[in-house]
Amino acid sequence: MCTMIAHQVQIQGRGKSGLEWFDVREANVSYDxxxxxxxxxxxxxxxxxxxLGPGARVAVELSVDAARQLVRTIEAVLAQADQRxxxxxxPVVAAPAxxxxxx
Amino acid sequence: MYQTNQxxxxxxxxxxxxxxxxxxxxxxxxxxxGAGPFPGMVVIHHAPGWDxxxxxxxxxxxxxxxVSISPNLYFRDGHGSPEDVGAKVRAAGGAPDARVLGDLDxxxxxxxxxxxxxxxxxxxxxxxxxxxxxxxxxxLKGLDAVIECWGGRVVQSKEELTPNQPVAxxxxxxxxxxxxxxxxxxxxxxxxxxxxxxxxxxxxxxxKQYEFHRYDGAGHGFFYYDRPAYRQEQAVDGWKKVFAFCExxxx
Numbered sequence: 314m315c316t317m318i319a320h321q322v323q324i325q326g327r328g329k330s331g332l333e334w335f336d337v338r339e340a341n342v343s344y345d346x347x348x349x350x351x352x353x354x355x356x357x358x359x360x361x362x363x364x365l366g367p368g369a370r371v372a373v374e375l376s377v378d379a380a381r382q383l384v385r386t387i388e389a390v391l392a393q394a395d396q397r398x399x400x401x402x403x404p405v406v407a408a409p410a411x412x413x414x415x416x
Numbered sequence: 417m418y419q420t421n422q423x424x425x426x427x428x429x430x431x432x433x434x435x436x437x438x439x440x441x442x443x444x445x446x447x448x449x450g451a452g453p454f455p456g457m458v459v460i461h462h463a464p465g466w467d468x469x470x471x472x473x474x475x476x477x478x479x480x481x482x483v484s485i486s487p488n489l490y491f492r493d494g495h496g497s498p499e500d501v502g503a504k505v506r507a508a509g510g511a512p513d514a515r516v517l518g519d520l521d522x523x524x525x526x527x528x529x530x531x532x533x534x535x536x537x538x539x540x541x542x543x544x545x546x547x548x549x550x551x552x553x554x555x556l557k558g559l560d561a562v563i564e565c566w567g568g569r570v571v572q573s574k575e576e577l578t579p580n581q582p583v584a585x586x587x588x589x590x591x592x593x594x595x596x597x598x599x600x601x602x603x604x605x606x607x608x609x610x611x612x613x614x615x616x617x618x619x620x621x622x623x624k625q626y627e628f629h630r631y632d633g634a635g636h637g638f639f640y641y642d643r644p645a646y647r648q649e650q651a652v653d654g655w656k657k658v659f660a661f662c663e664x665x666x667x
Binding site for chain 2: 315316317319321333338339341343345348352354357359361363366367368370371372
């Protein structure tokens with residue numbers, strides 16, 4: 314059933330939808346029904362840009378185990394980069410107006 | 417039961433209707449051909465979106481002799497593929513109950529304005545739509561039957577209440593104004609069998625006319641032929657129960 318467990322975080326980055334890249338402004342993280350993964354519930358991440366409409370979306374649907382592994386892996390990679398002194402914690406400049414075709 | 421020598425025809429199309437606050441939204445309508453009068457059916461889509469299953473569901477009701485309308489409850493959230501729009505609403509915590517009720521009330525009014533619709537209108541929903549169907553039966557006037565399929569979060573703890581869904585529908589049970597059928601899978605996590613028990617106990621307590629059917633070997637969404645949750649035997653029987661209930665309450 315729809316759990317309505319969803320959080321949104323404002324982020325800066327780029328995402329690729331089809332052949333086009335677009336500015337990602339928000340990440341929507343939910344534990345709810347996936348669309349394609351054959352599970353009742355999944356950890357869903359939608360990288361979106363709300364200003365560009367619902368079609369500006371890069372979606373992933375993960376099992377709980379996969380989601381936990383991903384979190385650990387991201388943390389490990391960032392820690393390694395930090396250890397080597399190569400982390401670039403700089404603001405991202407927005408791309409010129411462009412985006413995937415949205416309705 | 418349809419006979420092989422019987423005439424049959426249907427029109428199905430997208431229409432505009434007035435919903436909450438008088439807003440114009442779109443809806444999918446399927447109706448049997450003929451002068452009628454036919455009972456009406458409001459078909460509520462599930463939280464993942466206003467997708468193909470609900471269009472097919474509307475046509476299914478039309479095939480069985482009901483003028484059915486499925487309002488796009490996410491009309492105001494933008495347009496695109498049902499998945500992209502549904503994902504946007506999912507991130508926003510679902511559609512607000514007040515707006516949904518306004519749209520469902522508008523769909524009922526739209527049906528009742530038609531010369532070929534009888535005086536009886538039911539409401540059908542699955543998943544979050546099952547919850548909303550029950551909510552509508554309690555909060556709206558002029559509905560004659562509620563078909564609630566695995567409505568999760570009818571029973572909500574205080575921690576589960578949100579600005580969009582501020583009241584647990586079970587708290588409105590006393591106001592339910594028409595008969596209700598409930599279809600549930602015993603392996604469902606939302607609603608759990610215990611929550612279905614609580615739902616039933618509240619209906620019983622207030623003397624409501626209800627019938628609940630609970631299926632072993634089925635979980636959440638077992639009517640959805642396009643999901644692994646589909647259970648053929650239980651789904652076929654569930655649909656039979658739904659249509660028997662509709663014939664009894666809406667003809």
